[in-house]
Amino acid sequence: MTFSAKGWIRAGTALTCLGLATYAAGDEKLTTYDGVCDASAGIALDAHHFVIADNNTDALRVYSYSGGKAVQKPRDLSDFLGAGDGKEADLEAGARIGNRLWWITSHGLNKDAERKEIRYRLFATKVSIARGAYRFKPIGEPYKQLMDMALADPAYATSGLREAATKSPEKGGINIEGLAEGPDGGLYVGLRSPVGDRGAMIIPLLNPDKVIAGKPAELGAPVFLDMQGSGIRSLEKIGKFYFVIAGPAAGKSDFSLYRWDGKAGGKLERIMVFSSDDDLKPEAIFAMIGSDDLYVLSDDGDHIAAMNGDKKCEKLDPSVKHFRGFKIKTPQ
Template sequence: MRRLAALLLIAAGAAGAQTRYEGLCDASAGVALDARHFVVADDEHNKLSVYQRGEPKRVGQVDLKFLKADKEADLEGAAQVGQRIYWIGSHARNSSGEVRKDRHRFFATEIVGTTVEPVGKPYTALLADLLAAPALAPLKLADAAGRAAEAEGGLNIEGLAAAADGSLLIGLRNPIPLGKAVVVPLLNPAELVDGKGPARFGAVIRLDLGGRGVRSIERVGAGYLIAAGPAADTGTFALFRWSGKAAEAPSPVQLDLNALRPEALFAWPDGHVTLLSDDGGVMVGKKACKDADKAKRSFRTLDFRP
């Protein structure tokens, strides 16, 4: 009976209706600003968009010129600590295996009313710190960093979550060594945006997500929710609940994703969670959404209570 009750609890997250928001396709990270507003990163542009919950048109936009990135920073993860939101780029090569230093960005914004403002300085040496860390040597990240983001064994950061002590968890979409996803604790995020590197890391955590990597990770209550997906474009997506303890395995959450491509999720103050779909490849007429007319670009979300 206890096992049945636990399974029912895991499946208890009844999903609400999908909502479509306009103005961008490649929703890649998000955070609730208050009970009604949220901010979203788009991995194709160096801008953040602010939306009101349930309203399709954005109500604000923040230009990230302070990143000093000539091309897209490929923003993929966000984590809130108090009034501060940390953001992270993929730190990955492009699909052709070419180095894209503009993607080497870790930075912070502060919540100001219903928008955000950049704070501190962008940190650009995180990849170098990852490759130099002795504790991470078994991951062979130097080899991974030399490959295209979605190539087998390539390096691609996509998840970022806050821990209870103010540190962060970095989730990797790729590589997935021995079929287990990689999560790396970042111990000193505040120091990095204050220009006081290098980064310090905790012990690597490896999670069984059914052969998938981390697409998004979010602290919800005393634990975490993880959106998991393939390292490349093809494969299945799933949602997991995890206690946050390295020795404990994640549990699958029974949620009908209904053709969504989960790329981000975040929690609201009322306990609900919003899942964001990266719809850049969804066809809009004869064009992929990210190539469609700006007026036709949009992304889908799914609200549920875990």
Template sequence: MSRWAIKSDHRRRRFGGARMKRILPLALLFAATSLSSVAQAAEPSLFGYREMCNASAAAALDKDHFVVADDELNVLRVYRRNEAASIAQVDLSSFLGTKPSKESDIEGAARVGNLIFWISSHGTNRRGEVQDRRRRFFATEVVERPSPTVRTIGKPYAKLVEDLAGDRGLASYNLAEAATRPPKASDALNIEGLADGGDGSLLIGFRNPLPGGKALVVPLLNPTELIAGTPARFGAPVELDLAGRGVRSIERVGSSFLIVAGPIDQEGAFELYAWPGPATDKVAPVPTKALAGLFPEALIAIPDAQEIQILSDDGKAPVGGKTCEKQPRDQQAFRSVVFKP
């Protein structure tokens, strides 16, 4: 154990349709003079946060604050819940060894004790080109004062694909070859979920591949050792029947887990599932309207609240004749819903 020891995704990707009626369109969030009052009039738990569109991974800092990654930027933003503007930004470019304009495609986060672990997609770009900057596993430490934020700790780890490909227990998934395919192609490698395993481990949730049509979850046994440069060790993989969907987000809630399941591409619906954990492959759908109209990619269990926050990746949402992610930073936003499961 290192000195950083743990202290104790058929709906098309568009807006509209009957299911969208409950959710305030993103364009209205931009036009609103008061995001808070407009959101409450349409849906009490809906809120829009500014300065980014592609909310792809997040973790709670405390009951009132959370930190979010954008898969198109190497910047983390800290928000106070129900306040539209971020209160802090953490630029990761230098730490991750990338240029500011070259994203690492951060897709998953998991808080364990005072550390938040982050994982990038580890997939290729859309053209199937392997890019080292998309292969990062790293950690940040929660800083509580004077205002909640995070700071980097340890070293980014860039050899996870090699470790996955070399593990005998994962050999049947051909992950070395999968890692050379475009991420939304059949049997490609694309990671989007990360969760506290509850015993010092993390659970890696794969959007792709879907072995036998099932979602793949792999336990990472030694996360703190990775940020000190030690190769990864893995537990037995679990295949979950999410009705042909992959893992878009996974979060530990108490002693069990919630999973946002979604398509490997942009065609299909998202659903929420409950899962007891790695000891079983049994999952149960969670009836909820909370996902309606959203493109959910991040789950947060709000501390001391028995509530779940879902963040929507709204990068492709149409705003002013462009997609959200093509707008100036001060005109970008993503939606969030808080509900009780």
């Protein structure tokens, strides 16, 4: 791993100067996984396997870190989510608390600024093993009112959410891409956009277990992370720290890794940048079990399209679909 020149990083209102590590494909092995292009969320299952969601299907897929095809049949959640007629829920992020895996969709309008109800879902699955395969049993009911509750909450009146709620994600509209364990059994919901003057937004959901049992959401005040105009592309809690993949709210740009102390206005450090030479688009980060490493997944939809006549991933034969993953050492 090589080091770039020192960079100035905003942490709250203070600036911190530090040496930045630059990730390039030569630093660690890039592993290829078959079957889908747009890996958007990942959660470790054991020392050898992880589960992913992608934003073009409503299924969970289990892979071995060694690469290749999914090791078992995908778990289709279309019926549970209420998807039909070829519609996708746009799964974007996941988080693990015990044996409960939480998943969330984008909660944003489509590219034509139209509201599609299937894109507003927060739900949980219980993970277990039966007859040598992982099982993912849905718990309760998908919660559909998270964004409506935030938009109605006075604490979010100046957050920029109301203005963003009428726009497509491509034009700065609401787009959720991060989810992590929060304090006291809650969840932190991270937004790719909008990104305002105060930075990227986190919505603290205080009672996730209750919302999937039919209760209304209880929200904490919004938390903002100033990451030089970048939004949250993935969020993971490890010990007392949170690791954040930051990337462009819209369009193409560089991706970085930040470490945050989990406190509003607390210490936020940019600790790594991802080289654009590798055409990587980091969209998910999670802790590996039995290791001090982090694992990163690249959403390779654009990468695959460029290699196949600019055809969108969902239009391609499954035999050419893939995404990539790689591990990095947890920064100390």
